[in-house]
Amino acid sequence: MAVALPTLWGSALAAGSASDVFKKPLTEASKPALQQSLSVLTASPLTMGDFKQTRTIKKMNREFVSTGSFAIDREAGIVWDTKKPFPSFLWVGDNSIVQWDVARDSKKTMSAKDNPVFAEFSGTIQSVFSGKFDELARNFDIFFVAGDSFSVGLVPKEKAVARVIASIVLSGRTELEKVTIVDGEGNQVVYDFSAQAHFKDLDSVEGAFKDLALKFKKVKK
Amino acid sequence: MRPASKKLVSVIIWAAIHVALISLGLLQPWKVESDLYSVLPDSSEFKNVSEAEKALSARSMRNFTVLVGHRDFAVAKSAAEALEASFALDSAFAETRLYVDDSAMQRMSDFFFEYCNVLQGKPVRDLLKAGLKAGDSSAFSAIADMARQKVYGAFTIADLSHLEDDPFLLGAESFDYFTLHSQLMGGRFTLRDGVLAAEDSSVSYVMWSAALSPTVSTMASDGHVLARLDRVLDSLRLTHEGLRIEKSGVPFHSYESSRNAQSEVAWISGVSIVLILLLLLWAFRTPVPIVCTLVAIGVAICAALSGTWALFGSIHVFTFVFGTSVIGVSIDYAIHFFTDWKHGTSESGLEIRRHIFKGLLLGFMTTELSYIALTFADFPLLRQMAVFSIVGLASSFATILLLFPNLPLPQGDARAKSMAPTRIPAFILDIYDHFAPRTVVVAGIVLLLALVPGVLKLNIHTDMRALYAMSENLKRSEALNARLNNLGISANYFIVEGSSEQELLQNEESLVRRLDSALDMAHDSVSSSVKPVLGGYLATSVYIPSLKVQEETFEGIRRLYASPVFGELLRDLNLSPDSVRVLEASPRYLTPQSEIPASFRSILSMLWIGEVNGKFYSAVFPLHVAANFEVSQFAEALPFVYAVNKMDNVNATLTDLSRVALLLVALAYLVVFVVLVLVYGFVQALKVIRAPVISCFFIAAVFGYCGIPFNFFAIVGVILTLGIGIDYALFFKEGGSRNLKTALAVMLSAMTTLISFGSLSFSSFVPVATFGFSVLLGILCCFALSPFSRR
Structure with missing residues (x-):
């Protein structure tokens, strides 16, 4: 049975602009508030929703926008189903990352078990989107601002990673609403999330996300 | 008398x-010989490449690794840094390696972009070949789709700043293939705070590797550099409580x-x-x-x-x-x-x-x-x-x-x-x-x-x-090293011969085609319970293909740009044909002398033997082989390939x-x-x-x-x-x-x-x-x- 929760959208985040968050390093005092904020990511066993991805290439002064649906399953990992303008399907699991060309029905599997880069990638994506504090604290310096809404700033501790991901900002109110990833060159990818819905498991999904749930189940096989 | x-x-x-x-x-x-290899008999089929094999063995016999471990990564790193400081300038070492330059990935990315029109992995080369066949536009479309996926797909780490110079993102594709998807990434070591580190049983190990200078004998003596190394390691153990030292490599055994x-x-x-x-x-x-x-x-x-x-x-x-x-x-x-x-x-x-x-x-x-x-x-x-x-x-x-x-x-x-x-x-x-x-x-x-x-x-x-009984300490260290590196280099390998560098690379490619067939079979049977006979291989021609293969790759890419697929891709990416760089008429080709990133250079120095007695030689190492893997089977009817099953x-x-x-x-x-x-x-x-x-x-x-x-x-x-x-x-x-x-x-x-x-x-x-x-x-x-x- 669907446990649809009302979608909460904030057109502007009360916590201020993304760069402001990096002025507020996480302190022992602000840690409980952070964990409380991150709990919105961990509360539901399965979160589904729509996303808009805006990739900005600074050197070209160009934006590439794509849209689709996503699913974050506490057990099975994360699925990113890009629909427009070019369909692609990505599953980030604990042990593998699968790129599924749905049109050609061909899967490209990258084993995270045998490849530390993919393991790191999978771990980072999952820790960011699932709000696993210990994982985040291990790999990132954490910054945090909270009010009506929250902003979590993440800066990779590893210099080599910082060239690919210079910073990440997660923000939202009662849902994760926006993720901004900036690379070392100043290029950025912004994910805006909408229409979030929460479910018990993949079998209980109904409505707009039923098709995504079916794809998720198929890619896991 | x-x-x-x-x-x-x-x-x-x-x-x-x-x-x-x-x-x-x-x-x-x-002159006193102490090297075992210098006296081992040559088997009849192996005599031709004996000198090349000995040159290869002598090189690999000087390399070793010390893993410095501690439950606290910072302690392990500090001890490894003290070790590096003790020997970095020691003339008994040809080189020592602890730090990894954090710009290494960027340099590799630049390298693959520079040579993207001549250097591609097998999947793209196969598609280009198929595309060259009249009427098969789906292969070219698949290459264009890879670029679309990189631009519009989620969580791609592809560098898009070269999009106007390389709209098919072939540089990024090549980078992915040769680095992220490489067999060399199979180990558990990752870059951490500027050094290579791996975790095992809650202990963080920092890798310090070195190569002995060719003038250093492996025979033990009082002032031997390995005796000095042991003394430094002992003092590190005393000053860093709970420090674990694991040594691996032929010099320690000798x-x-x-x-x-x-x-x-x-x-x-x-x-x-x-x-x-x-x-x-x-x-x-x-x-x-x-x-x-x-x-x-x-x-x-x-x-x-x-x-x-x-x-x-x-x-x-x-x-x-x-x-x-x-x-x-x-x-x-x-x-x-x-x-x-x-x-x-x-x-x-x-x-x-x-x-x-x-x-x-x-x-x-x-x-x-x-x-x-x-x-x-x-x-x-x-x-x-x-x-x-x-x-x-x-x-x-x-x-x-x-x-x-x-x-x-x-x-x-x-x-x-x-x-x-x-x-x-x-x-x-x-x-x-x-x-x-x-x-x-x-x-x-x-x-x-x-x-x-x-x-x-x-x-x-x-x-x-x-006849050789390894000490328990060395046995444990070697096992840990093999587990963390997980490269699985086979003891049996190939030596390939050619009368010139280009002939050698082409001969290697003939062998590599056979190895690829075995890999394809392994991938096809991935769901079966039978262990694949081969998990991969290391060969110079993978990183530096012969000019013939590079020319074929370039011809495929030239035709890809000339196909309707190119226009469709520009449209989907909202790129104007005027803003896109025109494909050069004659690309820059890679040769064994080309400047290549240090991390690949170290692999090639292991594989490329070079000129010996007027002929050129290289080694091809199979990886993660099954017990029934027979090097001689792959060398059959290839007169320029020698199956080296040294111990047997x-x-x-x-x-x-x-x-x-x-x-x-x-x-x-x-x-x-x-x-x-x-x-x-x-x-x-x-x-x-x-x-x-x-x-x-x-x-x-x-x-x-x-x-x-x-x-x-x-x-x-x-x-x-x-x-x-x-x-x-x-x-x-x-x-x-x-x-x-x-x-x-x-x-x-x-x-x-x-x-x-x-x-x-x-x-x-x-x-x-x-x-x-x-x-x-x-x-x-x-x-x-x-x-x-x-x-």
Whole structure:
């Protein structure tokens, strides 16, 4: 049975602009508030929703926008189903990352078990989107601002990673609403999330996300 | 000629022989080999690339890794930094590596972008090939879709800043293929705080790797760089509580083996020499025979060294070990002279020589014949050992016959026959005299029958792997390293040959196509429970394809840009054709001399052997192979590819050589037998020869019963038994039935041989222990049987 929760959208985040968050390093005092904020990511066993991805290439002064649906399953990992303008399907699991060309029905599997880069990638994506504090604290310096809404700033501790991901900002109110990833060159990818819905498991999904749930189940096989 | 003149002539001849021999050796530059690879026999199919293989092995044998571990990564890193600081500027190291430049990934990304139109992985090259076929636009579309996916898909880390220069994002595709998806990424090491680190059982390990300078020997010595490294590691352990150090690499094994061997040789030879000296002192009660025997041995070794040096240009340390037979036999000859000198009735040294001459000459000839036979074996080390022994024995024989007779005899009571310690030999001979001839025949037959099952169980096989016992510490370290690196480089690999660099790369690509077929089959059967035969491979041509392949790749990309797919992609990416860089008419091609990123350069330095004797060579290493993986299968019908199964090749060749050596010695013994028949007649010759021959069967039977493989080193022991053992029977034969002086001499000879070789069987160095055990058994049996050859 669907446990649809009302979608909460904030057109502007009360916590201020993304760069402001990096002025507020996480302190022992602000840690409980952070964990409380991150709990919105961990509360539901399965979160589904729509996303808009805006990739900005600074050197070209160009934006590439794509849209689709996503699913974050506490057990099975994360699925990113890009629909427009070019369909692609990505599953980030604990042990593998699968790129599924749905049109050609061909899967490209990258084993995270045998490849530390993919393991790191999978771990980072999952820790960011699932709000696993210990994982985040291990790999990132954490910054945090909270009010009506929250902003979590993440800066990779590893210099080599910082060239690919210079910073990440997660923000939202009662849902994760926006993720901004900036690379070392100043290029950025912004994910805006909408229409979030929460479910018990993949079998209980109904409505707009039923098709995504079916794809998720198929890619896991 | 008067005796005084005779003596003078003898000394002059002896001196002339030795001065000539030693001068010959001194004229050569002195060179001692310690590298095992330099003496291992080449199997017939491998001879052509032997030099290339040796160059490759010598390079890999200098590399090693130290993992510095601690539960706290910061402590592990700090200790690794202290280690790097201690040795970074040390001239004993060709290089040391701790830090990884954080711009390395960027440099690789730039490299793949620069060569993206000529360097692509197999998936893109296959699509380009398919696209080149008329009418197959789906292959080109698939390449365009990869670019679309990188631009619009989620979580791509592709660098899009080159999109207008490379709209198909072929540089990013190439980067993905060669770095993220590479077999080299299979390990657990990741970049952490500027160093490579991995976790195992809650311990963080930091990798410090190094290569020894080519001038550094792997033989252990006090000031050796690995001894200094050990001292630094020990002090790091003291200053960083809970620090774990795991060492891995060939230099540690060579160093540990040679250090153990040296300390063992020191105590084994020390104990042996003391025991032998006490024995000789007990027998002769004067230091003169001992000093003279030591002089004879010293001169024999110098002569043997010089002769071997003059003939081979160098000498291997193994020759010293096996050349100890010279000491054993030199002592035997000297003992026979001095037993008569001290306890005999001869009036002068010349008379002693006359008495012992026949037995000594026959013993000398039979021993020399055995060694001469070995020089026909096609194995340089065996030949070297044989020549060393031939020259050493000849020198010893000359010293006994030409120099010792000049010694003045002991005077008065000092030479009393009654002083001779003959009680034990008399007791032993009494036992033999109690045996009735019929009892001896029956007992002999029973003994021979008892040996048969053991001989039938004999396993003539040499396995070099079983001869090296790794210490527990090194075993644990190697296991951890293999687990963390997970590269799975196979011990069996390929060496590819070409008359030019480009031909070599093309030849490699022919082999790589076969390996790719096996990989494709492995991927197809990924769901099955059967373990794939091959998990991957490392080859130079993957990173630097031949110009032919690069031209094919470029032609495919040129056609890709000319196809309608290009326009569709520009439209989907909202790129104007005017803003996109035009594909160059002639790209920049990669060659082995091109500047490539350091991380790939280090792989290529392992694979690319380069020019050897006018031809070019490289190695191709299979990765994660199954037990049934056969390198020779992949090299079949590719005349320029050599399957290197080094250990199996060496084992098979040593096993064959063992058989050949036995056959050669058997032939030599046939000649010895003919000589003995001419001297003593058929029956008596048979009596002399039976002791060493039965002893050889005795050794074989004991090895068979104990289930110990009868390897090359055991067989060298057999050859030595045949050479030395026959002397005892000959001396008894010449000495007469109740000659206690002869019995004493043979007993002393056997005891000294048993002490010197028997002690080797306590060595932890398996080849030496096997050799010692074999000689111990053989000499024991020879000594037990030789009294039966008395007149």
